[in-house]
Amino acid sequence: MTETDTKQENVASEKADFIPGPVLLIGPPGVGKGTQAKLLMAEFGIPQISTGDLLREQRKQRTPLGLAADDLIRQGLLVADEIVNAMVAERLRHADCGRGYVLDGFPRTLAQATWLDQHLASHEGSCPVVVISLRVDRDDLLKRITGRRVCPDGHIYNIYSQPPARAGVCDADGKRLEQRKDDTEEVFESRMRVFDEETARVIPHYRGQGRFAEVDGFQPVEAVTTAIRTSLQGFRMGSERPRVPAGK
Ligand code: AP5
Numbered sequence: 001m002t003e004t005d006t007k008q009e010n011v012a013s014e015k016a017d018f019i020p021g022p023v024l025l026i027g028p029p030g031v032g033k034g035t036q037a038k039l040l041m042a043e044f045g046i047p048q049i050s051t052g053d054l055l056r057e058q059r060k061q062r063t064p065l066g067l068a069a070d071d072l073i074r075q076g077l078l079v080a081d082e083i084v085n086a087m088v089a090e091r092l093r094h095a096d097c098g099r100g101y102v103l104d105g106f107p108r109t110l111a112q113a114t115w116l117d118q119h120l121a122s123h124e125g126s127c128p129v130v131v132i133s134l135r136v137d138r139d140d141l142l143k144r145i146t147g148r149r150v151c152p153d154g155h156i157y158n159i160y161s162q163p164p165a166r167a168g169v170c171d172a173d174g175k176r177l178e179q180r181k182d183d184t185e186e187v188f189e190s191r192m193r194v195f196d197e198e199t200a201r202v203i204p205h206y207r208g209q210g211r212f213a214e215v216d217g218f219q220p221v222e223a224v225t226t227a228i229r230t231s232l233q234g235f236r237m238g239s240e241r242p243r244v245p246a247g248k
Pocket of ligand 1: 079080107147
């Protein structure tokens with residue numbers, strides 16, 4: 001278990017009341033999935049599971065998977081479904097996922113979505129997922145991507161819209177901010193192509209299942225969070241029994 005996992009499990013144990021169940025955040029690169037997932041994690045006390053972060057963690061540890069994934073990430077291409085599915089399956093086994101979780105950046109192919117459907121169906125007591133699809137215009141996405149700066153512990157900034165108090169330094173922990181290797185205009189084009197060809201097809205898959213909402217991501221961060229919260233309340237469920245049955 002990584003240090004980040006441990007921190008998330010501590011957060012999970014501190015929160016109690018309203019539990020949204022599994023929440024999937026879907027959308028193109030830079031739309032705000034990570035930003036919103038962290039806010040939902042803090043609000044609901046459920047962990048954020050970002051497949052991008054899990055892969056970057058593998059890279060940091062220089063595992064064979066991490067090194068192979070690094071090559072694909074730098075080109076803006078997807079890591080193989082079986083590898084990512086196995087990584088998610090392993091993460092979902094952790095105790096902190098029992099009351100719900102936010103999946104950030106997964107599933108992003110139809111094969112991953114089908115795998116997740118089957119995986120959850122095979123686990124007794126699993127709540128149906130709520131899917132939030134975030135939208136922002138392409139030009140604004142590029143600005144968000146090239147302006148993003150991150151700290152090694154995952155705090156997210158933007159030199160245009162969410163700058164740190166001191167340039168290049170994380171407000172939360174004083175660590176130096178960096179630009180992700182895949183946050184260039186060239187790699188963004190490749191990531192967008194992959195989104196259009198693969199991930200966009202996941203949206204109709206979930207829209208058809210009913211527990212789906214589209215949220216305009218081109219609003220201030222807090223307004224996006226409010227819109228997501230409102231959607232989640234519409235699909236509100238208890239910790240044991242969903243109020244809205246799957247498929248309705
Ligand atoms: P991943 O890390 O998941 O990248 P992504 O999906 O492209 O998404 P991003 O992290 O770029 O953006 P985000 O939507 O989280 O936006 P953020 O909140 O940071 O994946 C990286 C790579 O890993 C993939 O390309 C692939 O190779 C591999 N991979 C990952 N998952 C995989 C999978 N399932 N299968 C196969 N391969 C996989 O915000 C962006 C910027 O905008 C920030 O600067 C932020 O401050 C700013 N911002 C956020 N919200 C707002 C707002 N409301 N107003 C103004 N600015 C805002």
